Amino acid sequence: LQNENLRNLLILFEYMPENPICFDSAEILPRQFYLQPTAEVARDLIGKIFVKQTHGQTLAAKITETEAYLSENDPASHSATGPTPRNKAMFGQPGTLYVYKIYGIHRCINFVCGLSGTGTAVLIRASEPMKGIDIMKRNRGTDDVMKLCKGPGNLAKAFGIDTDMNFARLDTEEICVLDSEKIPAGDIVNTPRIGITKATGLLLRFYLRGSKYISGKR
DNA sequence: AACATGATCAACT
């Protein structure tokens, strides 16, 4: 898949749903990818394809919005006060999942990155559904494709990801990120993070310019 | 008491 442009990728995902993704030719992002500094991972994840496969069903969505969370120098990060039972996954291996429950109701998906043990991760805030849309609709309880994966809680629900997937590796066929064509730097917008009250001055939110699949206002 | 949220509904432009 790595040589297809995004339009072809979309056609493949939308109109050949009966065919499984060919992982022999798809480029799964290696764990090495997540070793970069957190903000760079957050930026580079824009446009990549998030994939989950279970029970022969494939879910895929193009990542459109991310936020970087640092460590002790970032009061908004769960890892700011050091390792705890909740944030343990953040201090684990880069290229693994950190899933937590928020407001007692929703789940948020993070990709652990940076050097192992540093406690940095990227929150996946929104994505554009590409495959398994009927399943996402069922998981979410709505038919509005525009809103299926908009917002971190909705994204996790659409993908059926709960805290039992905390610590999961991100380079398996069960759950992974596929590489895609490079997004021009000018098409990635960098803003302050949203939904937080601390460290609001840091520009650690990234989203795909012009995408309709972005959380927050307008 | 706060929380890296989302759905709903009233009241408005």
Add this chain to the structure above:
DNA sequence: GTTGATCATGTTT
């Protein structure tokens, strides 16, 4: 369409 208030719900500090 948009904005603001309110609430649901459970875990962490």
